[in-house]
Amino acid sequence: GAVVSQHPSWVICKSGTSVKIECRSLDFQATTMFWYRQFPKQSLMLMATSNEGSKATYEQGVEKDKFLINHASLTLSTLTVTSAHPEDSSFYICSASIAGGPKNEQFFGPGTRLTVL
């Protein structure tokens, strides 16, 4: 149980284009989903927290107009990187948590590797 999927697993795009990444909780309903970014040899940095049906809360320094997050249902959140540039190349990981769980554990997706040319 508690499986989270991401799609696509990797994507290569041209500079200036937009890329959408999907995060799905497959066998549970996630009231909260989180988006992280991880640069090579670095740890995970939280970008934003998204709750179903409401606007995402972005961490300091993360541009909300550049990283659009939509959490339309209890099983799906999307992250759109708009007008991508090479410096946006990174490993993007989502996680989902079950409200009221014993330790509010976050279950992580397999990640999406974005390369912007």
Next chain:
Amino acid sequence: GQNIDQPTEMTATEGAIVQINCTYQTSGFNGLFWYQQHAGEAPTFLSYNVLDGLEEKGRFSSFLSRSKGYSYLLLKELQMKDSASYLCAVKNTDKLIFGTGTRLQVFP
């Protein structure tokens, strides 16, 4: 500010025991997690501590001292497949704040 520190790299020999330390200073605390992450993959859950003391789970144990802002992950009977990054993460309300991560290399 939020500070979670871990050693950057560690090496150990197959069959040995290794302890990975984590110190933290955060504005809030709702528990501490340890994750294992292999290169290019998502983190996988190893352990969770919310009260002081030792939690044991097979070859892996985790310790927490809230008064000292300190935790460690203990790996026993090391195997080659344990070569990975180990991430300490503090839960603050519903957010996870990750430490810098420790890259462990296990040698035969």
